[in-house]
Amino acid sequence: MSSPHPLDPATAAEYLAGRDIMVAAGLLAEPVRFAYYGLEEPPKDDVLAEAPAERRLRAFLVNTGTGESTDVVVSLTHQKVISARTLQPGADGQMPILESDFAAVDEITKADPGWRAAMARRGYDDVSKIRTAPITAGAFGPPDDDRRRMVRVLAFVQAREHDLAWAHPIDGVAAYVDLVEKKVFKVTDEFELPVPEESGDYDDEAVRGPHRTTLRPIEITQPEGPSFTLDGHALRWQDWSMRIGFDAREGLTLHQVNVDGRPVLYRASIPEMVVPYGDPKFRYWQAYFDTGEYLVGKWANSLELGCDCLGEIAYLDATVTDDTGQPRTIPNAICVHEEDFGILWKHTDIFNGSAQSRRQRRLVVSYFTTVGNYDYGFYWYFYLDGTIECEIKATGVLFTSAHPGPAYPDGAHPYATEVAPGLAAPFHQHLFSARLDMTVDGLANAVEEVDVSGLPIGPDNPYGNAIVQKVTRLARESQAGRRADGSRGRTWRIINTERTNRFARPTSYTLYPESAPVLLADPDSPLAARAGFAANHLWVTRYDPDQRWPAGDFVNQNPGGAGIPAFIAGDRDIDGADIVLWHTFGPTHIPRPEDWPVMPVARCGFVLKPTGFFDRNPTLDVPPPGPHCSQG
Numbered sequence: 071m072s073s074p075h076p077l078d079p080a081t082a083a084e085y086l087a088g089r090d091i092m093v094a095a096g097l098l099a100e101p102v103r104f105a106y107y108g109l110e111e112p113p114k115d116d117v118l119a120e121a122p123a124e125r126r127l128r129a130f131l132v133n134t135g136t137g138e139s140t141d142v143v144v145s146l147t148h149q150k151v152i153s154a155r156t157l158q159p160g161a162d163g164q165m166p167i168l169e170s171d172f173a174a175v176d177e178i179t180k181a182d183p184g185w186r187a188a189m190a191r192r193g194y195d196d197v198s199k200i201r202t203a204p205i206t207a208g209a210f211g212p213p214d215d216d217r218r219r220m221v222r223v224l225a226f227v228q229a230r231e232h233d234l235a236w237a238h239p240i241d242g243v244a245a246y247v248d249l250v251e252k253k254v255f256k257v258t259d260e261f262e263l264p265v266p267e268e269s270g271d272y273d274d275e276a277v278r279g280p281h282r283t284t285l286r287p288i289e290i291t292q293p294e295g296p297s298f299t300l301d302g303h304a305l306r307w308q309d310w311s312m313r314i315g316f317d318a319r320e321g322l323t324l325h326q327v328n329v330d331g332r333p334v335l336y337r338a339s340i341p342e343m344v345v346p347y348g349d350p351k352f353r354y355w356q357a358y359f360d361t362g363e364y365l366v367g368k369w370a371n372s373l374e375l376g377c378d379c380l381g382e383i384a385y386l387d388a389t390v391t392d393d394t395g396q397p398r399t400i401p402n403a404i405c406v407h408e409e410d411f412g413i414l415w416k417h418t419d420i421f422n423g424s425a426q427s428r429r430q431r432r433l434v435v436s437y438f439t440t441v442g443n444y445d446y447g448f449y450w451y452f453y454l455d456g457t458i459e460c461e462i463k464a465t466g467v468l469f470t471s472a473h474p475g476p477a478y479p480d481g482a483h484p485y486a487t488e489v490a491p492g493l494a495a496p497f498h499q500h501l502f503s504a505r506l507d508m509t510v511d512g513l514a515n516a517v518e519e520v521d522v523s524g525l526p527i528g529p530d531n532p533y534g535n536a537i538v539q540k541v542t543r544l545a546r547e548s549q550a551g552r553r554a555d556g557s558r559g560r561t562w563r564i565i566n567t568e569r570t571n572r573f574a575r576p577t578s579y580t581l582y583p584e585s586a587p588v589l590l591a592d593p594d595s596p597l598a599a600r601a602g603f604a605a606n607h608l609w610v611t612r613y614d615p616d617q618r619w620p621a622g623d624f625v626n627q628n629p630g631g632a633g634i635p636a637f638i639a640g641d642r643d644i645d646g647a648d649i650v651l652w653h654t655f656g657p658t659h660i661p662r663p664e665d666w667p668v669m670p671v672a673r674c675g676f677v678l679k680p681t682g683f684f685d686r687n688p689t690l691d692v693p694p695p696g697p698h699c700s701q702g
């Protein structure tokens with residue numbers, strides 16, 4: 071095994087070697103399964119000091135016969151188990167959903183007489199036409215009986231082989247499945263509504279109509295090849311350099327992002343997302359933590375040239391493992407390419423006659439994943455002018471329920487949109503948490519909240535036109551739980567407390583948030599306790615290598631309080647320190663009829679822009695795109 075960079079993803083050989091260590095330690099007796107398996111990154115100080123790094127892997131093990139759950143860390147370097155902690159699920163939460171849970175839940179549910187009777191009452195005697203969706207249970211306490219390892223199951227009809235099951239929800243019924251006892255322990259059956267009939271099969275010409283014939287080809291060519299280089303997982307493009315990582319849980323990770331040879335981000339990723347649904351009926355528990363409960367990275371797509379990505383593409387494979395800890399390669403999981411992005415800068419000068427245009431370009435590092443009905447693309451963009459952007463593309467199929475129609479006045483439904491006859495799409499949110507381990511020009515960073523406002527008419531402002539910035543330093547973790555405020559143009563500036571630019575001001579990068587709602591669930595709700603990170607748009611914590619997951623290490627059925635609320639309990643000093651920003655963003659999705667039957671991409675994200683990081687526009691040296699583009 072050649073020596074990898076300390077931040078390179080774990081390889082297939084490493085997963086197998088780690089598995090052997092666990093076998094030798096007696097940790098993998100049947101029927102123990104891997105709910106997660108990945109690299110345990112070395113602490114930042116060791117990496118920055120280029121100290122010899124120990125390779126460690128972390129595994130979440132579940133005994134599917136007893137439910138016993140163990141959090142294991144092994145050292146590949148020293149060939150031994152470093153730690154093996156048995157979870158107390160009532161306090162710690164449960165391990166993520168296993169791949170094998172999907173088939174097991176289907177079998178268990180369909181074998182249950184109570185659930186079958188509920189289906190038969192609705193006219194479905196033949197359960198082979200029914201598709202079951204195992205949904206993480208959350209934690210609601212009594213009378214939900216959810217201290218056991220469990221999921222809740224909603225059902226859909228797929229009458230024909232190629233039917234889109236999501237178009238045909240069987241509403242009003244849920245099966246509660248104990249994954250350890252392997253039985254349905256409760257069936258809720260609250261109401262009956264007709265199963266919507268209209269086909270949602272967008273592959274079917276009878277549904278979509280014939281393909282339009284009016285789109286002429288667009289081809290992207292880079293005859294001299296792209297301007298980036300990829301050496302293993304090390305990526306260089308223009309003034310940028312970074313390392314690319316990948317994890318079964320959080321997907322794409324970026325490391326040691328530098329511009330102009332100066333550090334900006336030590337690490338960036340989207341380590342959690344929650345998708346809470348807003349229908350308080352029998353499906354009140356529907357809220358997926360796609361990352362902590364289902365592991366978004368594990369479901370990464372293999373991307374296809376010319377279909378998913380256009381141009382001169384470099385791909386990286388990702389290696390994840392199955393339930394038994396055996397490596398599985400996802401070919402072409404990560405896409406790296408370069409895009410023209412319109413005008414970078416342009417001016418026609420009325421005095422000196424200069425007329426100049428420059429083209430913006432961006433380097434794109436992305437991957438796409440499918441989690442149940444939804445598909446998410448995670449895109450990171452790096453621009454010539456030092457801007458970093460994160461964009462998430464949400465697409466796929468809406469989660470559906472039946473629409474009661476005349477049961478409500480004028481056919482309205484307070485919690486859902488009717489997207490096809492009798493078919494409802496409940497309102498919901500997609501709230502992502504970005505973990506931004508900032509190193510703007512080094513480790514000594516601080517955060518300033520910057521609001522803009524006008525000033526009232528007064529002695530210094532007789533005509534009332536004054537515009538000022540109000541700058542508030544966030545000194546401690548307890549002060550750094552902040553909301554965005556579009557009416558004040560609120561941004562957060564990450565400054566270096568030791569380095570200055572030519573104006574003797576701190577070098578900095580500014581986080582520009584979108585100002586969409588944070589978690590709409592009541593602050594006293596069981597969900598708010600579990601998704602504490604989503605209560606604000608911003609949190610700032612002091613770097614701690616163990617603080618990785620915004621909703622805690624064990625998110626599935628976690629009783630609450632883990633993650634950010636626990637991280638900030640110590641109220642550490644964050645001024646001039648090694649700090650991490652946690653940024654909550656994402657849409658509150660009121661589905662539109664146009665989102666059905668497959669949803670055009672909805673975008674969300676944030677931008678980081680250099681602010682006095684450079685002494686002037688860093689792109690004056692970008693040449694004109696062609697000799698004919700330069701005048702004057």
Ligand SMILES: [Cu+2]
Nearest residue numbers: 464498500659
């Ligand atoms: Cu949505």
